Amino acid sequence: MTIEENQIEKTILHDYFLNKSKYDELLISKMEDTSDWKVLLDNLQKIGPKKLASKQVDIDWLLAENGVTYNVYNDPKGLNRPWNLNVVPFIIHQKEWSEIEKGIQQRSEILNLILKDLYGKRELLKNGIIPPEVIYAHRGFLRSCDQIEYKTAKQLLVHAVDLARGPDGRMWVVNDRTQAPSGMGYALENRFSTTKIIPEIYKHVNVRQPSTFFNDFNKLLLSVAPSNSENPMVVILTPGPHNETYFEHSYLSSFLGHPLVKGNDLVVRHGKVWLKSLKGLKQVDVILRRVDDSFMDPLELREDSYLGVAGLLEVVRLQNVAIVNPIGSGVLENPALIPFMENICKFFLKEKLILPQIASWWCGQEKERKHVLEDLPSYVVKRIDRSHREHIYFCEFLSKEELKELKEEILENPNRFVAQEKISFSTAPNFIDDKLEPRKIVCRTFSIAKQDSYSVMPGGLVRVATEREELFVSNQRGGTSKDFWIVSDKKQNYLQNYSWNKSVSNQAESINDVPSNTAENLYWSGRYLGRTLFTARYLRMVLNQMTHVQYNDERKSESESLKILFQSITNITSTFPGFTGENEEEALKNPLKELKSLTLDNQRIGGFAQSMQSFNNSYYSLRNLWSKDMWRVFDGIQKQLTKLKEEKVYTISTLSKFFDKIITRLIAFMALSEESILVRQGLLLYFIGLQIEQASMTIEKFRSLIIVNYNEELEYEVLESLLNSHESLNIYRYSYKSYLSIENVLKLLLLDKEYSRSLMYQVKRIKKDIDKLPNTNTSVEMTICQKNINTVIQKIESLSLEEILEIDEASNMRKKLDNLLSDLSDLLHLTSLSVSDTYFNHSQQQKQLVDRKISN
Known part of the structure; x- marks a missing residue:
């Protein structure tokens, strides 16, 4: 049974389907009685628009009171802008999520094998699976990291993947983040805030909780210590308070119980990394880094960096410290890899990709470049690097002169450009001005290395476009966020245990x-x-x-x-x-x-x-x-x-x-x-x-x-x-x-x-x-x-x-x-x-x- 048109007029869905997107989460669910969206909408309708508006104000107040911020560069409102969380969550059912979870685990394993190979035997290059220019033209490939060996079974320890629903109704991979993935702390704070302010929204909805994932994450940080110490020293390395996600760095430090440090807190001596304390030096076993690759070691990488630790790479070579994620993993954040991922998957795993990707053409290949340039307005064009916050070109909106300039840039440096199919991802309901309006969304979730596989967070962080017709979803552009629910048919335990094993060993003793x-x-x-x-x-x-x-x-x-x-x-x-x-x-x-x-x-x-x-x-x-x-x-x-x-x-x-x-x-x-x-x-x-x-x-x-x-x-x-x-x-x-x-x-x-x-x-x-x-x-x-x-x-x-x-x-x-x-x-x-x-x-x-x- 579906919601009739005359019923919609009386609900907070009024005007929702005006100029509706071709792909909307509510339409996909067909508004059936058994749909989890239907249960959620019933809860929202019972709460009512006035109370929802009041709850939204309460959430905004709570986030501001708790100091949840996101630093937006050159923001006239100031450096530490309050984090925005919409009162309406985003839902995926466990049945669909199970397949997505398998796809994320597969993708994490593929990226892990790519990382090992590129800095090791380079079989992908030798066998022509990936053109060498895709790797060597990318700033994320750091020659100083070549042939470094690690004690951990997996090199890629933390992986964040951005997902959006594509035209076939399936969740597609949009981006991979592998250097220092952000968002875990914000996702957790979103869940805490939603649960505290609007618990009635959970009525008759069984939402999976992330506590097991975070327990696994803390175990991972302790287990990768190379010294086999019962009391490993784990630190979180931050660029400092001006970084866009600094709140999250300090949040995770408090939540996990590991010290938050900057580069000049650490020093290399006798082939090991040490924390400078008041009394003297204390050995560091594990560094969870939030500093980009090239800034990690001013001796071997960027000499102008004050964010890293001089001599750190040599300690990594000696296997005396573990870095999460390893230095050099930024090479995986390369959209030019997407066209080759299917063949890479077959090469390593003898499987097909479970999760679909955006159709992409690397312009370093003559046939693909010609295909792109013949119909440039039909594509979204990116540079293969993101380390300098490179511009994304939505070519359909470019003038003739701008298209000409872009074409000339591509012809001059074709290896540096990727063209992707223009896709309108799905929309989901956002509570705005006392009613629901559709907004484009991108979901980010996380996987962490666990024994022979990867553990995936049940949910994550959802980012929402600012305007109804906005194509680009970005926090830097002022977008909001949502809580991300994975809902199950089974009853869930809402009393969560975040008690870390061995965490007492990381506390300062004096x-x-x-x-x-x-x-x-x-x-x-x-x-x-x-x-x-x-x-x-x-x-x-x-x-x-x-x-x-x-x-x-x-x-x-x-x-x-x-x-x-x-x-x-x-x-x-x-x-x-x-x-x-x-x-x-x-x-x-x-x-x-x-x-x-x-x-x-x-x-x-x-x-x-x-x-x-x-x-x-x-x-x-x-x-x-x-x-x-x-x-x-x-x-x-x-x-x-x-x-x-x-x-x-x-x-x-x-x-x-x-x-x-x-x-x-x-x-x-x-x-x-x-x-x-x-x-x-x-x-x-x-x-x-x-x-x-x-x-x-x-x-x-x-x-x-x-x-x-x-x-x-x-x-x-x-x-x-x-x-x-x-x-x-x-x-x-x-x-x-x-x-x-x-x-x-x-x-x-x-x-x-x-x-x-x-x-x-x-x-x-x-x-x-x-x-x-x-x-x-x-x-x-x-x-x-x-x-x-x-x-x-x-x-x-x-x-x-x-x-x-x-x-x-x-x-x-x-x-x-x-x-x-x-x-x-x-x-x-x-x-x-x-x-x-x-x-x-x-x-x-x-x-x-x-x-x-x-x-x-």
Whole structure:
């Protein structure tokens, strides 16, 4: 029984079949009662369009709250764009999927054999199965990887395949991804989000879960370790936070429990790969890489790469480390292989391909090239490489001039081009504007090596075109995603077990094992957070003072204390000239202009905006360590900053309210960090950075406000502002119950050992945490860091308040106090440098002796 036309008018399918695609998933299923699409549509209809719209909003909110992002290059919306997931999943029944699964396993095995052959015996080339130009003209073929042998039974360990339903109603292979396939983490997050937000959509639908696949994946990472160690060290190698799928790198690091590292975290010594930790070097057995082939080793591959590890290929040759996937596997991401896959399959397996492919013609063959050029508008043309994000030509939309230029390019370099049949893949329902609309889709699923075969994820990641008539499906072009359901007739267990065998062996046992790059990022994350919070509090204090004193419509302050505060902002933040020097008079005419600049201008080094940007960068480098609550607070900070930038008119009140909200969130983030990160994960470094920054800026604040000897009334106003900016006025009144005096202020903010915001307390905390860091040189009683911070404490403990508060009559300044503070500032700077030199000083980048460039 099918859904009648009059019924459709009353459903969320209204208008769905207008200008319908020839191939649509709903039409293929014929809308029969037994169809899984019919059950799903019944569930959607019962939920109703209004509630579905609400659920879509909830999913968008959850993904944003959880920090699920996808970096779109040159995106005006910013680097970290929220991931998009449509509320309606995509369905394939287990009966159809079983055949697809066999086809994927077969294809993975063929690609594995191709990879072995191309870097080994090259029987495919010797027997004329593949023309040599198909391989040697492809940038993915790396001669440095020739004849490398591996201990693993299979060389291709992870394979991602893109599928779309072709004109015959079967799922066709669109692309193979073999270098560093992405999407697993997004697929898993899609499933978690759908299950949490809209569980009622699963009613009467038996959806297979991916838990077994991910358990197999983690076992694979542990089993490929070449050392046969019971406790192999597995790391995930990322290019860094600017990579488009960096969220997934950090997500998998947290989910699987393996450290996330960058190239300069690793070093080659004595034929092995080592992780640089705080204590020393720790051997790495397995690298799950998300860095492209040619960037993996600057000694033998791209010499300009800072993403890989110098000497890595030699360690691979010695079979002392396993790379997932092996370096050189990018040669398989070559559409010019498609025309030859049928013969390759027969050559290796004596079988026919199970999964159909797009009809393709490699232009390096005269007959095929002539066939393509005779009717070029009928084809989609690609270059055989994708390493430079090469353009895809939909020739039917090209002008005569563009067609002529493309034809000339093909004739000039025919080996570099492949033409493919123009095919309109199927569409599937997407929930948009309270109804379902058809959108073209491409499915990505994954297979991993498992014993003698491959294990295939039941489902995966579905990407959806942005517009109804859009031909190209791409996340970079703004597409959305779907959860990918494999549905069964059997009841499924929705309670999933993601408990990894042996995963405990990969945990850092102590702070000694923290990667030095992670430790450095934690340290600077603490420093940038401390600087941002300190600056925000000080700017808020000054803004509040501006509302309390005479501040007329011409933006001129007649308060001497306010003028001192303005100048102190410049001195504390080092944002010169600011309110000082030749710029002083002009800036004081309209101080709000300078305060707005410090708040919003990312180019003002030392200002709030620039400090916030630096904190953002360090945060993204560590996001695998932060909890979801921390991400939510962080996201709230970004939203407040974005909202402020959208203001058309800036007033004292506008900026003051902004800082009220930001300060609260920064303090919340600071508190959550202590709950989210263990000391053995590097929390000590975060707190050392935080306390050094706060102590250093406290010293600068003292030097800006209390060195000059003001008259009694002015000194009172300055001291009150100092205490307010330090959030210490109430503490002072409780402690001293007396008229403000500089002696008592210094007793509280400089000398008090029990007050957490005093300089003495901060440096004592720095010493306590530094003492817990590993001593890398056991022959030395104290590290340089310890010596420097001990000297700071000794100077503070031995000072005489009466002596340092003496006024120099010639200058009317407290010179001894200024000299002391200057010495303390220098010592804290030396402490910071010694921490960096002792724990973060990575070895100099190794380089090739002779220039060697990968061909373009």
